[in-house]
Amino acid sequence: MVARWQAELGMAAFLAVIGVITIIGALEYGVGWSPSGPEPGAFPFYMGIIVLLASLANALRATLPLLRTRLWAGQAFLKPEQLRLVLGFTLPILGLVIASLMLGLYVGMALYLFGTLVLQNRYPVLKAGLIALTTPFLAYLLIERVFKVAMLKGPLEAWLGL
Numbered sequence: 001m002v003a004r005w006q007a008e009l010g011m012a013a014f015l016a017v018i019g020v021i022t023i024i025g026a027l028e029y030g031v032g033w034s035p036s037g038p039e040p041g042a043f044p045f046y047m048g049i050i051v052l053l054a055s056l057a058n059a060l061r062a063t064l065p066l067l068r069t070r071l072w073a074g075q076a077f078l079k080p081e082q083l084r085l086v087l088g089f090t091l092p093i094l095g096l097v098i099a100s101l102m103l104g105l106y107v108g109m110a111l112y113l114f115g116t117l118v119l120q121n122r123y124p125v126l127k128a129g130l131i132a133l134t135t136p137f138l139a140y141l142l143i144e145r146v147f148k149v150a151m152l153k154g155p156l157e158a159w160l161g162l
Contacts, residue, residue, distance in 0.1 A: 005062045007077035012059035015051055022048030092116050104154025106136040 022044055029041030078086070092112060100108030114132035117123040123131075140162070143149050153162065 002077045004075040004077045008062035009059055012055040012062060015055035016059070019048045019050075019052030019055060022051065088120060092120075100152055100154075102154065104157045105152040106140055107154055107156050109136040109139065 026041035026043075026045035026048060029044075030039030031041045031045040032039055033042075092115060095115070096108050096112040098108075099111050102108075103111075110132045113135055114128050117128035117131060118125060140151075143151055144162075
């Protein structure tokens with residue numbers, strides 16, 4: 001079992017890396033002032049510093065034994081029933097991403113909707129199928145036809161000529 005302070009420390013380290021990456025990326029665009037005002041990297045640079053400082057503060061808070069025992073004495077980060085709920089949300093979303101990359105966004109969306117409606121929400125198969133086919137079709141019409149924004153296509157959309 002992962003203790004709460006270990007999870008806090010891990011997330012602080014992850015966010016510190018994000019802050020450092022943001023700072024380095026902002027430096028490539030300049031963080032000072034130009035004759036027309038702040039350079040393009042100024043805002044991301046300061047946001048990166050804020051994220052880095054906040055993550056360092058959280059890491060310090062998670063590792064100080066006195067604070068850790070007072071704040072999180074014996075607290076588990078995630079209980080088994082909470083882990084089941086998190087995985088019930090995360091795994092289908094991961095499946096959506098993988099299916100969208102392999103089969104296209106609209107096919108991935110249809111598979112995701114059908115799976116979650118039938119397996120998680122206990123919808124009847126016919127009703128779930130209707131929703132899973134109608135929603136991506138309407139999304140296609142709205143995004144690609146009305147707004148004229150091309151989305152990720154897969155082999156099925158290419159075969160249909162979309």
